[in-house]
Amino acid sequence: MTAARATYSVRQATGPAAQAHLLVDPVTFSPRYDLDRVQGRFSRAGHPLYGEPIAGVVLAAPGVQGGVAGGWAFLAMAGLGVGPAALVFGETNPVMVQGAVTADIPIVAGIDPAFFDEARSGDVVRVDPSARTVQLL
Amino acid sequence: MRLTDHERHLLDGGGGEALARLLGEQVRVGDFFGAERLQPIANAHFMGDLEVLGDAGLSYLTRLAEAGLQVQVPTTRNAQSVDFAHAALLRQSDDLVEGERRVRAVLGRLGVSTVNTCIGYQTVYQPRFGEHVAWGDTGTVAYANSVLGARTNYESGAAGIAAALTGRTPAYGFHLDETRRGNVRVRVTAAMRDLADWGALGAIVGERCRGYWNVPVLELDTAAPGQDELKHFGASVASFGSVAMYHVVGVTPEAPSADAAVDGRELVDRFEVGDDDIEAVFGRDLAEGGDVDLVVFSAPQLSFFELKRVADAVAGRRVSDRVRLLLTTNAMTCRGLEEQGLLSAITDAGGVVLQGTCWYVMDPAAQRREFGWSRLVTNSAKLVNIIRAHGYTPALRRTDECIDAALTGKLSAR
Numbered sequence: 001m002t003a004a005r006a007t008y009s010v011r012q013a014t015g016p017a018a019q020a021h022l023l024v025d026p027v028t029f030s031p032r033y034d035l036d037r038v039q040g041r042f043s044r045a046g047h048p049l050y051g052e053p054i055a056g057v058v059l060a061a062p063g064v065q066g067g068v069a070g071g072w073a074f075l076a077m078a079g080l081g082v083g084p085a086a087l088v089f090g091e092t093n094p095v096m097v098q099g100a101v102t103a104d105i106p107i108v109a110g111i112d113p114a115f116f117d118e119a120r121s122g123d124v125v126r127v128d129p130s131a132r133t134v135q136l137l
Numbered sequence: 138m139r140l141t142d143h144e145r146h147l148l149d150g151g152g153g154e155a156l157a158r159l160l161g162e163q164v165r166v167g168d169f170f171g172a173e174r175l176q177p178i179a180n181a182h183f184m185g186d187l188e189v190l191g192d193a194g195l196s197y198l199t200r201l202a203e204a205g206l207q208v209q210v211p212t213t214r215n216a217q218s219v220d221f222a223h224a225a226l227l228r229q230s231d232d233l234v235e236g237e238r239r240v241r242a243v244l245g246r247l248g249v250s251t252v253n254t255c256i257g258y259q260t261v262y263q264p265r266f267g268e269h270v271a272w273g274d275t276g277t278v279a280y281a282n283s284v285l286g287a288r289t290n291y292e293s294g295a296a297g298i299a300a301a302l303t304g305r306t307p308a309y310g311f312h313l314d315e316t317r318r319g320n321v322r323v324r325v326t327a328a329m330r331d332l333a334d335w336g337a338l339g340a341i342v343g344e345r346c347r348g349y350w351n352v353p354v355l356e357l358d359t360a361a362p363g364q365d366e367l368k369h370f371g372a373s374v375a376s377f378g379s380v381a382m383y384h385v386v387g388v389t390p391e392a393p394s395a396d397a398a399v400d401g402r403e404l405v406d407r408f409e410v411g412d413d414d415i416e417a418v419f420g421r422d423l424a425e426g427g428d429v430d431l432v433v434f435s436a437p438q439l440s441f442f443e444l445k446r447v448a449d450a451v452a453g454r455r456v457s458d459r460v461r462l463l464l465t466t467n468a469m470t471c472r473g474l475e476e477q478g479l480l481s482a483i484t485d486a487g488g489v490v491l492q493g494t495c496w497y498v499m500d501p502a503a504q505r506r507e508f509g510w511s512r513l514v515t516n517s518a519k520l521v522n523i524i525r526a527h528g529y530t531p532a533l534r535r536t537d538e539c540i541d542a543a544l545t546g547k548l549s550a551r
Contacts, residue, residue: 014169028347028379033526037191044526065347065379067523068273069189071293079193093349093379094166094310098296101165102197 004126004135006118010088011110013129014097018106019137020058020085022123024116025049029061029089031073031099040082055081058125060088062116064096071099078103086127088134090116108134138167138307139174147303155204159299166296167307176269176308180262181208183273183297184215185244186498187236190294195240197295201302202246209304213261214244215274216438216465216495217253223491228507233500249301253493254467255437258285259364261469266390269312271300275381276437276519278311279371282382284364286390288312291349291381310349311381318402319354319384321346322395324409329359331535332443335366336518337418339373340533341410347378351405354384354398361388365440372437373518419551422521423512423532426550428459430510431529432543435465435496436520441473444490448479450540456487457546461508465491488543496520502527514542 025034026048036043040055054077064070077083087100092109100107106129115134119125124137140148148164150157163175187195219229219237241251252261255274264270264287271292272278281287290310292300300306310316323342329335342353353374362370362385374380384392392398434447444466456462464483466474471492474480483490491499497520504510505528513531515521516539521531532548542548 012169014165032189033523035526043528045528046525063348063379065343065377067275067376068184068278068291068293068297071273071295071297072184072189072191072194075193075197075295076189076191079191079196091348091350093381094170094290094296095293097166097169098162098293101162101169102295107169 002137004137006136008112008115008134010108010132010134013108013132014101015104015106015129017126017128017130018058018086019124019126020056022119022121022125023049023052023054023057023059024119024121025059025061028063028065029059030065030070032067032069035073037073037077038080040077040080054084056085058086058088058127059084060119062090064089064092068095070095071102074099074103074105078105088127138164138172144175153204155201155206156303160303163299163303163307167309170307170309172307172309174308175305176312177305178210178269178271178300180264180270181210181212181272181297181301182215182257182277183292183301184294185240185298186216186218187233187240188218188498188500190240194294195236195243198240198243198247198298201298202243206247206302208248208301210301211262212249212301213257214249214251214253216255216498217493218498218500220491220494223489226489227499227504229499230503252467255495256368256440256467259440260467271297271306273297275375276368276372278381279375279383280368282311282317283371283384283389284367316350317352317382317391318400319352319398320402320405321351321353322356322404322407323353324356326358326409326411327415328412331516332365332369333516333518333533333535334415335362335370336373336516337415337533338410339370340377340418340518340522341414343374343376343378343380345408346380346406349379349381351380352382352384353380354386354392354395356386356395365443368437369517376519376522419533422530423548424551426548429512429514429542429546429548430460431513432460432462432539433496433513433515433520434539435463436517436523438466438495439464441470444470444474445479446536447540448482451486451488451544452482454486454544456543459546460543462488462543463491463496464488465495468492497523501529505529514539514548
């Protein structure tokens with residue numbers, strides 16, 4: 001197993017462990033408003049991640065916004081094979097958690113704020129809900 | 138989490154594997170948020186249109202129906218993706234239309250009332266003060282918590298149907314007294330002249346106090362808002378800020394005073410919103426004015442009186458040939474409109490009243506491609522926020538400006 005460069009604690013967590021490349025969303029995330037949920041890409045005009053694929057990545061965002069559609073969005077994207085491998089949030093809401101649980105995608109929240117200062121898109125990260133940690137590898 | 142003997146029995150498979158799995162998902166969500174127990178509910182409302190469900194969601198619901206599960210409380214569905222009577226006019230795909238018919242059939246097997254409305258609280262079921270419900274569609278949640286004093290979290294699609302089928306939901310968040318206290322104080326000095334002003338206020342407050350756990354407390358210098366104003370504010374603040382509850386001092390039931398609404402909770406922000414702030418929201422898009430492709434009244438569906446206002450304004454006039462005017466409502470309201478002779482006032486003018494749907498769930502990106510639409514005007518701040526992801530250039534304007542844009546095909550510069 002690769003040694004961790006840094007380990008960050010999280011306050012809330014559920015789901016299986018996952019390891020993948022990181023995609024950092026600098027703004028609050030909404031699967032409904034930001035994504036083409038069929039292609040699994042950011043499609044919101046003017047979004048900092050416009051065009052970036054979400055498929056298979058660990059998506060990290062400081063917070064979330066928007067509506068209840070997220071619940072079905074994660075299941076729909078998982079069904080099409082274009083969903084994220086895991087979700088890491090500063091703050092989250094029930095929609096993301098309900099959606100992730102139904103789609104069996106690991107989700108953590110309340111991460112040590114230092115994570116967003118130090119982690120970069122493309123880093124390999126391991127999300128371990130049972131240990132309540134996120135590691136930069 | 139503490140479970141009752143009955144809940145433990147169900148979790149162990151006593152009610153079948155499908156029910157056990159649903160309850161298991163609820164327990165996982167409850168554990169995530171520190172819930173100590175499950176809360177029995179009186180009513181459920183969830184979002185389950187084909188556009189948001191996808192094939193995976195439809196398969197999920199089908200598995201639940203095949204397991205023989207039935208809703209345990211009266212349950213309604215939010216707006217669907219298709220108005221069957223207007224599907225051809227909007228060139229909606231056969232896949233979407235047929236898929237929506239399949240969704241409706243599956244929901245019927247589960248015992249869900251497919252009333253297809255996001256304004257059920259204005260037309261179908263209004264929970265009493267303090268009643269615990271499990272509602273999806275953020276605007277309905279904001280309205281239930283704030284205006285009615287009912288208690289619900291955001292219950293996203295699958296969680297909403299899970300609550301309906303188990304008759305309970307994890308007791309965290311807005312089911313609990315402490316979460317409902319205000320932590321942001323907003324003094325509103327703006328004149329608040331139109332529904333769109335309330336949507337604009339929702340955008341300002343939502344963007345500044347973003348976060349599900351924040352509860353804004355509004356103090357108004359203006360007259361008390363009505364149902365539709367609160368509806369537009371709630372839908373907007375939920376859309377822009379993921380906010381699930383707000384108070385309006387002297388208006389909403391848990392805010393007889395600002396101090397009572399805050400009840401000792403630490404404030405995270407305090408600010409004022411004036412006329413210039415509201416005007417700035419209107420000026421964000423298409424400030425230069427110009428041609429308009431589409432005028433949409435939707436998100437949330439329109440109440441009877443919202444529709445009557447448009448009907449009265451366009452009666453005997455014609456919508457511009459280069460503009461499509463779309464309005465959405467539910468079947469019950471549409472029937473009332475028809476009975477009053479108001480539906481024909483809109484349709485004779487060239488407007489299209491869609492029922493049982495909300496335009497942004499009708500695959501608007503496909504319509505944009507089909508019709509070459511781009512520049513959209515609406516009095517719904519929520520729609521403005523959502524529709525950018527579908528490739529439109531939307532602008533928020535007051536109701537009269539929207540009607541004028543529909544009749545002239547042009548938007549005035551601001």
